[in-house]
Amino acid sequence: MYSIEVVLAMLLAVVASGYLVRVVPFSLPLPMVQIALGAVIAGVFGHGVRLDPEIFFLLFLPPLLFLDGWRIPKVGLFRDKASILELAFGLVVFTVIGAGFLIHWMIPAMPLPVAFALAAIVSPTDPVAVSSLAKRVPIPKRLMHILEGESLLNDASGLVCFRFAVAAVMTGTFSLASASLTFLWVAAAGLAVGAGVTWGVSLTQRWLSRLLGEEAGSSILINLLTPFGAYLIAEHLEASGILAAVAAGVTMSYVELSGRALATTRVQRAAVWDTVQFSLNGIMFVLLGEQLPGILERAAISVQETGHRSGWWLLAYALAISAILALLRFVWVWVSLRLSLFRARDPGEPLQRPHWRIVAAVSLAGVRGAITLAGVLTLPLLLPDGREFPARDLVIFLAASVILISLVVASVALPRVLRGLELPDEPAxxxxxxxxxxxxxxxxxxxxxxxxxxxxxxxxxxxxxxxxxxxxxxxxxxxxxxxxxVPGDVDAERLRAADRAEVALRLAALQAEREAIFRLAREAEISDEISRKLVRQIDLMEERYR
The missing domain is CATH 1.20.58 (Methane Monooxygenase Hydroxylase; Chain G, domain 1)
Structure with missing residues (x-):
C-alpha cells in the first residue's frame, strides 16, 4: 500500500508541476519544479523508493525512444544527415573519450571506467528538453530539425557506450576489438528487430481489422506495447533493445503513412502518447528529487574520499563537468561546420568561416534531459562480488546537475544568441x-x-x-x-489571413454548438448518450481546425 501511495503522490506532483511552472514569477524549467516537488515528497514520506535498475530501464526508456523515432521529421533528418550523424555519433565518441579522461583526472576516486560511464550518459541530448525549450525560445526550424535528429540518434549511441562502460566496471576487463564486434552485432540486430516487430505487428493488426473490425482502444494498447515487445525481443537475442525501440518508432512513422488507421484512433492515440510522454518524463524528475537527499549525502561521502571535506566541491565538480561538455561540444561543432563548408564550396572559392553565433547556438542547444536521467538511474547497485558500485551516487548527482545546468544555461543564453540570427529555412x-x-x-x-x-x-x-x-x-x-x-505573395498572405479568420469563426460556431448541447443535456431535453455523441463529433472537428 505504501508503494501505491508514493506512486500516486508522484503522479500528483507531475500534474502540479504543469501548473506551478506557469505561475512562478520568472521563467523556470519544468524539470527543476518537478525535482523540487520530488524532494518535498521525500520529506513527507520520510524515506525514498528503492529502485531496481533493470525494471526502471524497461519501464521508462522504450516508450520514450519509440516516440522520439516516430515523431522525428524524416525530411529534415535525411536532408541534413551528414551534420546529424557527425553530432550523433562522432560527438558522442569524442565526448566519452575526452570527458572520461578529464573527469577521472579531476576526481581520482572515480575509476576510469566509471568516469567513461558518466561521460557516456551525459553525452546524449534530449529531444523533449529541446522541444520544451523551443516553446519559449524561437529556434529556427532548420536548426530544430538538426537538433531533433541528433537527439534521436545520440540517445542510442550514448546509451550503448554507457552499457559498455558499465560492463567494463562489472567485469573489470575491456577489449576494444571485442567491443567493436559486439557493437556491430547489437546495433544491426537491434535495428532489424525493431523494424521487424513494428512491421509484423502492423500487418497482424491490419489483418485482424479486416477480419473483425477495428477497436480504437485495442489498437492504441497494441501501439503502446510495441516498444516493449521490440526491446524485450532484442535483449533476449543479446542485441540492443535501445536501438530496437528507436527503429520500431522510425518504422512506425512509415507504417502510419499507409493511412489505414481510423481517424478517431489517430486522435485518441496522439492524446494517449502525449500523456504517456508527459507522465514518464515528469515521474523521472520527481523520482530524482525524491532520491536527491540520500544521493547528496552519499555523494558527499564519495567527495571526502578525494580528500575534500567541503560539500561545495560537489557544486565545483558539477560546474566543471558542464564546462567540459560545453567546450567539447563547441570545438566539435566548429570543426564539423568548417568541414561541411569546405566540402560544399566550389573549387577556387575562398573557404567561409562558420558564424560564431551559429556555433554557439548549436552548442547551447545541447540540453540534457530525461534520457540521461533514466540511464544513470539504472547503474547497478552492487558489483558481482557484493561490493557497492563505485561512486554510484556521485555519478547520479553529477549527471542530474549537468541536466539542470544545461537547462538553465540554455534558457538564459540561447535567446540572446539567437536574437536576429537567420538560418537557411525550409525550402519553399x-x-x-x-x-x-x-x-x-x-x-x-x-x-x-x-x-x-x-x-x-x-x-x-x-x-x-x-x-x-x-x-x-x-x-x-x-x-x-x-x-x-490567385498569384502573388501579397495575395497569398491575404488569403492565409482569410483562412485564419475563417478558422476563428468556425471555432466560435463549434463552441456555441457545444454549449447549446450541454445546456439541453442539463435541462434533460436530450439524453447523456446523445450529448456525448454530438459533443465528440464537435470535438473532432475542433481538433481538425486547431
Missing part, C-alpha cells in the same frame, strides 16, 4: 503546403462527383437531393481551389 515550405492543399481539394471534388453519380444511379428519385448536397460539400473545396489560383 509554404508553397509546398499550398500545392498539397490544392491537390487534396481537387481529389476531394473528384471523389464527391463520383459518389454523387453513384448515389443518383442507385436512387434516381433522389437525384436532386444528392446534387444539392454535393454542391454544399464542394463549396469549401471549390473556394480553396479558386483562392490558390
Amino acid at each position: 515550405e509554404q508553397r509546398k503546403e499550398d500545392r498539397v492543399r490544392r491537390e487534396a481539394a481537387a481529389a476531394a471534388v473528384a471523389a464527391i462527383e463520383r459518389t454523387r453519380h453513384a448515389l443518383s444511379a442507385a436512387s434516381a428519385a433522389d437525384a436532386d437531393l444528392y446534387a444539392n448536397a454535393a454542391v454544399r460539400v464542394m463549396a469549401n473545396y471549390q473556394h480553396r481551389l479558386e483562392d490558390s489560383a
Whole structure:
C-alpha cells in the first residue's frame, strides 16, 4: 500500500508541476519544479523508493525512444544527415573519450571506467528538453530539425557506450576489438528487430481489422506495447533493445503513412502518447528529487574520499563537468561546420568561416534531459562480488546537475544568441503546403462527383437531393481551389489571413454548438448518450481546425 501511495503522490506532483511552472514569477524549467516537488515528497514520506535498475530501464526508456523515432521529421533528418550523424555519433565518441579522461583526472576516486560511464550518459541530448525549450525560445526550424535528429540518434549511441562502460566496471576487463564486434552485432540486430516487430505487428493488426473490425482502444494498447515487445525481443537475442525501440518508432512513422488507421484512433492515440510522454518524463524528475537527499549525502561521502571535506566541491565538480561538455561540444561543432563548408564550396572559392553565433547556438542547444536521467538511474547497485558500485551516487548527482545546468544555461543564453540570427529555412515550405492543399481539394471534388453519380444511379428519385448536397460539400473545396489560383505573395498572405479568420469563426460556431448541447443535456431535453455523441463529433472537428 505504501508503494501505491508514493506512486500516486508522484503522479500528483507531475500534474502540479504543469501548473506551478506557469505561475512562478520568472521563467523556470519544468524539470527543476518537478525535482523540487520530488524532494518535498521525500520529506513527507520520510524515506525514498528503492529502485531496481533493470525494471526502471524497461519501464521508462522504450516508450520514450519509440516516440522520439516516430515523431522525428524524416525530411529534415535525411536532408541534413551528414551534420546529424557527425553530432550523433562522432560527438558522442569524442565526448566519452575526452570527458572520461578529464573527469577521472579531476576526481581520482572515480575509476576510469566509471568516469567513461558518466561521460557516456551525459553525452546524449534530449529531444523533449529541446522541444520544451523551443516553446519559449524561437529556434529556427532548420536548426530544430538538426537538433531533433541528433537527439534521436545520440540517445542510442550514448546509451550503448554507457552499457559498455558499465560492463567494463562489472567485469573489470575491456577489449576494444571485442567491443567493436559486439557493437556491430547489437546495433544491426537491434535495428532489424525493431523494424521487424513494428512491421509484423502492423500487418497482424491490419489483418485482424479486416477480419473483425477495428477497436480504437485495442489498437492504441497494441501501439503502446510495441516498444516493449521490440526491446524485450532484442535483449533476449543479446542485441540492443535501445536501438530496437528507436527503429520500431522510425518504422512506425512509415507504417502510419499507409493511412489505414481510423481517424478517431489517430486522435485518441496522439492524446494517449502525449500523456504517456508527459507522465514518464515528469515521474523521472520527481523520482530524482525524491532520491536527491540520500544521493547528496552519499555523494558527499564519495567527495571526502578525494580528500575534500567541503560539500561545495560537489557544486565545483558539477560546474566543471558542464564546462567540459560545453567546450567539447563547441570545438566539435566548429570543426564539423568548417568541414561541411569546405566540402560544399566550389573549387577556387575562398573557404567561409562558420558564424560564431551559429556555433554557439548549436552548442547551447545541447540540453540534457530525461534520457540521461533514466540511464544513470539504472547503474547497478552492487558489483558481482557484493561490493557497492563505485561512486554510484556521485555519478547520479553529477549527471542530474549537468541536466539542470544545461537547462538553465540554455534558457538564459540561447535567446540572446539567437536574437536576429537567420538560418537557411525550409525550402519553399509554404508553397509546398499550398500545392498539397490544392491537390487534396481537387481529389476531394473528384471523389464527391463520383459518389454523387453513384448515389443518383442507385436512387434516381433522389437525384436532386444528392446534387444539392454535393454542391454544399464542394463549396469549401471549390473556394480553396479558386483562392490558390490567385498569384502573388501579397495575395497569398491575404488569403492565409482569410483562412485564419475563417478558422476563428468556425471555432466560435463549434463552441456555441457545444454549449447549446450541454445546456439541453442539463435541462434533460436530450439524453447523456446523445450529448456525448454530438459533443465528440464537435470535438473532432475542433481538433481538425486547431
